[in-house]
Amino acid sequence: MGAYEILERLRVDDSTPQPPTAYRALEYLVENGLVHRLEKLNAYVACARPDACERAGFIVCKLCRTVAEIECKASEAGLLQAAAHSGFAAESSVMEVDGICADCQKSD
Numbered sequence: 001m002g003a004y005e006i007l008e009r010l011r012v013d014d015s016t017p018q019p020p021t022a023y024r025a026l027e028y029l030v031e032n033g034l035v036h037r038l039e040k041l042n043a044y045v046a047c048a049r050p051d052a053c054e055r056a057g058f059i060v061c062k063l064c065r066t067v068a069e070i071e072c073k074a075s076e077a078g079l080l081q082a083a084a085h086s087g088f089a090a091e092s093s094v095m096e097v098d099g100i101c102a103d104c105q106k107s108d
């Protein structure tokens with residue numbers, strides 16, 4: 001989802017969002033864990049479980065472009081810990097896994 005689509009869906013602002021406002025609002029939503037940013041797709045996804053989500057992972061289908069949020073707490077913690085061990089002040093990381101979703105495998 002692009003920045004405008006997600007803002008429309010979340011109804012952050014009643015007026016038509018202008019780019020700087022849109023990106024500030026998205027930054028706020030990302031910081032508060034309501035929205036995740038997918039670097040590879042340059043897109044934003046509303047969090048599936050804003051109350052319980054700590055470390056998000058995403059599976060991205062190469063064929064239908066479906067994005068699904070998955071839990072990957074263990075591996076993500078490991079990644080951030082490894083970063084910290086090397087003296088890096090890690091803030092966040094989002095796992096993105098490319099592949100073919102179950103539906104596309106069936107229809108192939």
Ligand SMILES: [Zn+2]
Nearest residue numbers: 047048053056
């Ligand atoms: Zn989430």
Ligand SMILES: [Zn+2]
Nearest residue numbers: 061064101104
């Ligand atoms: Zn698919």
